[in-house]
Amino acid sequence: MTVKTDYVNINSMWSAVLIEELWRLGVRHCCIAPGSRSAPLTFAVAAHQGMTRHVHFDERGLGFFALGLAKASQEPVALITTSGTAVANLYPAIIEAHQSGIPLVVLTADRPPELIDCGANQAIDQRNIFGNYTGATLDLPTPDRSISLRWLLGSIDQAYARSSVSGLPVHINCMFREPLYPHQVEETVHIENDVYLASIQPWIASLRTYTEYFVPELTRLPDIGRWQHFIDGKGLIVVGRVMPETNVNVIVQLSERLGWPLIADVQSQLHGHPKAIRHADLLLASSASESLFDKVDRVLHIGGYLTSKRLDQFMGRHHWQAYWMLDPAPRRVDTGQRQNVRLVGDIDSVGHQLLRSSEGIQADREWSTPLTARAEQLGELLNSRRPGQLGEQWLGASLGELLPPGSSLFLGNSLPIRMVDIFSTHHLPRVYASRGVSGIDGLIATAAGCAAGNQGPMVLLIGDISFLHDLNSLHLAAQCKTPLVIVLINNDGGGIFYVTTRGCSNDAARVNDYFVTPHGLAAQHAAELFGIDYFAPQSINDFKAQFNKACSKVGCTIMEVFTESGLGAKSILITTDRTS
Numbered sequence: 001m002t003v004k005t006d007y008v009n010i011n012s013m014w015s016a017v018l019i020e021e022l023w024r025l026g027v028r029h030c031c032i033a034p035g036s037r038s039a040p041l042t043f044a045v046a047a048h049q050g051m052t053r054h055v056h057f058d059e060r061g062l063g064f065f066a067l068g069l070a071k072a073s074q075e076p077v078a079l080i081t082t083s084g085t086a087v088a089n090l091y092p093a094i095i096e097a098h099q100s101g102i103p104l105v106v107l108t109a110d111r112p113p114e115l116i117d118c119g120a121n122q123a124i125d126q127r128n129i130f131g132n133y134t135g136a137t138l139d140l141p142t143p144d145r146s147i148s149l150r151w152l153l154g155s156i157d158q159a160y161a162r163s164s165v166s167g168l169p170v171h172i173n174c175m176f177r178e179p180l181y182p183h184q185v186e187e188t189v190h191i192e193n194d195v196y197l198a199s200i201q202p203w204i205a206s207l208r209t210y211t212e213y214f215v216p217e218l219t220r221l222p223d224i225g226r227w228q229h230f231i232d233g234k235g236l237i238v239v240g241r242v243m244p245e246t247n248v249n250v251i252v253q254l255s256e257r258l259g260w261p262l263i264a265d266v267q268s269q270l271h272g273h274p275k276a277i278r279h280a281d282l283l284l285a286s287s288a289s290e291s292l293f294d295k296v297d298r299v300l301h302i303g304g305y306l307t308s309k310r311l312d313q314f315m316g317r318h319h320w321q322a323y324w325m326l327d328p329a330p331r332r333v334d335t336g337q338r339q340n341v342r343l344v345g346d347i348d349s350v351g352h353q354l355l356r357s358s359e360g361i362q363a364d365r366e367w368s369t370p371l372t373a374r375a376e377q378l379g380e381l382l383n384s385r386r387p388g389q390l391g392e393q394w395l396g397a398s399l400g401e402l403l404p405p406g407s408s409l410f411l412g413n414s415l416p417i418r419m420v421d422i423f424s425t426h427h428l429p430r431v432y433a434s435r436g437v438s439g440i441d442g443l444i445a446t447a448a449g450c451a452a453g454n455q456g457p458m459v460l461l462i463g464d465i466s467f468l469h470d471l472n473s474l475h476l477a478a479q480c481k482t483p484l485v486i487v488l489i490n491n492d493g494g495g496i497f498y499v500t501t502r503g504c505s506n507d508a509a510r511v512n513d514y515f516v517t518p519h520g521l522a523a524q525h526a527a528e529l530f531g532i533d534y535f536a537p538q539s540i541n542d543f544k545a546q547f548n549k550a551c552s553k554v555g556c557t558i559m560e561v562f563t564e565s566g567l568g569a570k571s572i573l574i575t576t577d578r579t580s
C-alpha cells in the first residue's frame with residue numbers, strides 16, 4: 001500500500017498512518033460505527049484499498065460481530081467508534097474477547113484534553129476504560145507536527161506486540177481536535193507535509209511494519225523421562241474448547257497411543273467422534289459409573305473452558321496424581337487449582353512432540369473398557385428414548401445430523417449448548433460458542449461475524465431471551481452473504497432457571513416472575529422488520545424440509561421452534577435421574 005502526502009489536516013495524516021500500520025500488522029477487516037469524532041479514522045479506512053469494511057449502527061452489536069469475525073478468520077479485527085458511551089457499549093465484547101483470547105484492535109475516538117471534565121458534549125474519561133481486559137492500552141495525544149511520526153508508528157507496534165503475545169485485545173484511544181473531516185483545512189498558513197513525512201520515507205516506501213517484533217513460540221517441553229512417568233498410569237484425556245481450524249487428529253492419536261479414554265466437550269471439535277466417550281456429563285451423574293472414574297489417577301487436559309459443570313467439578317475435586325494441561329494461550333483455566341504442569345503452545349505441534357515421546361508405550365486398555373461399555377449403554381438408552389416431536393431435546397440430539405457438509409454450528413449459551421452437549425451423538429467438527437464469560441448478549445452478532453469470517457453456511461442455535469437481547473444485530477445477520485440459519489428455541493423465558501432453581505418448588509411463583517420471566521413474544525415481526533425469511537415449523541418433517549432449504553439459500557433465515565415452558569429443562573433433569 002502507499003501513503004499519500006497531500007493531507008490538508010494533521011488528523012487525516014495520523015489516521016492514515018495508523019490504519020496503514022495496522023494493515024501491515026495483519027489487520028484485514030475493520031468494523032465501523034458512525035460518528036463525527038471518529039471521522040478521521042473512518043475516512044482513512046474508507047480510502048485504504050486493502051481493508052474490508054463492515055458498518056453497523058449499534059456499537060454493542062458491532063463489537064460482538066468483530067469478535068465473531070476474528071474467531072472465524074483467526075486474524076485480528078479492528079473496531080472504530082466515536083467518543084462517549086459509544087466506547088462503553090463495546091465493554092461486553094471486550095470482556096468476552098479477553099476471556100476467550102480473541103485479538104481485537106479497538107480504535108476509540110476521543111475529545112482533546114481541554115474538553116474533558118468541563119461539561120463538553122459527549123466527553124468522558126476514556127483512558128483505560130476497559131481496565132485489565134485488554135492486553136495493552138495506547139493513549140495517543142492529539143495529533144501534532146511536533147511529535148514525530150516515528151514515535152506514532154513505534155508506539156502502535158509496541159502496543160500491538162504486547163497484546164498479540166497473549167491473543168488479547170489492544171485499545172488505542174485517539175484524541176482529535178477539529179477539523180475532523182478530510183476536506184477541512186487546518187488554520188495554518190502553510191502545511192509542510194513533505195518535511196513532516198520525510199522522517200518515515202523508508203517506511204512509506206516499504207511494505208513492512210516500522211518495528212518488527214519476533215516472539216518465539218514455546219518449543220521446550222518437559223524431558224522425555226518426566227513425560228513417560230506421567231503417562232505410566234490410568235489416565236484420561238479431557239478436551240475443552242478448541243478452535244475449529246485446529247488439527248484435532250493428533251488428540252485422537254494420543255488417546256489411542258496411550259490407551260486413555262477421551263472425553264470431548266461440545267466445543268472441542270471432537271464431540272461425537274467415534275473414538276470419544278459419549279454422554280460424559282450423564283456418565284458423571286451416574287452412580288454406576290462412579291467407581292469407574294475413581295480408577296483414573298491422572299489427566300491430560302487439552303483446550304480451554306468446559307461446558308459441563310459436572311465435568312468441571314469432577315476435574316476440580318478428583319485427587320489426581322498428576323494434572324497436565326495444553327493450550328495455545330497462557331491464561332489460567334483451572335477452577336479446581338489442580339494443575340501441576342502447564343504446556344503453552346500450538347496443540348498440533350506440541351501434540352505431535354508428545355506422540356513421538358510416547359513411541360513404544362504398551363497401552364493398558366483393559367481398565368477403561370467398562371467405562372467405554374457404560375457410555376455405549378447410555379447411548380443406546382438415549383437413542384431408544386429420542387423424542388418423536390419437535391422440541392429442545394430433539395434439536396439437541398438431531399441438529400448436528402442435519403448440518404450440510406462444510407457448515408458450522410454456533411451454540412447459544414444457557415440451555416441450547418447444554419442440550420447439544422448432553423444429547424447429541426453426531427460428530428460436530430466445526431463448533432463456535434461464546435464461553436469466555438458464557439453471556440447471552442451479542443450471540444446473533446457474533447454468529448454473523450463468524451459467518452463473515454469463514455464464508456460457509458452457519459447455523460445458530462439460540463434461546464428466546466438471548467435472541468431478544470441482541471435484536472438490533474438482526475441487521476448484521478440480514479447482510480450475510482452466505483447461508484445463516486437462526487434456529488430460535490422459544491420456550492417463553494429463561495428455561496435454564498428450571499434447572500438452576502430445582503428444589504424451589506415452594507417458590508414456583510417467584511421463580512417464574514423473577515427468573516424465567518415469560519414474555520409472550522414471537523420473532524415473526526422482527527424478521528419482517530429486518531427483511532429476513534421466517535418459518536415456524538410445526539413438526540419434525542416440516543423442520544427438516546425448511547432447514548435444508550434455508551441451508552442452501554444465501555442470506556439469513558429464522559426458524560422459530562415454539563416449545564412448552566420448562567420442557568427442555570425437564571428433559572435434562574429426567575434424563576439425568578433415569579441414568580443415575
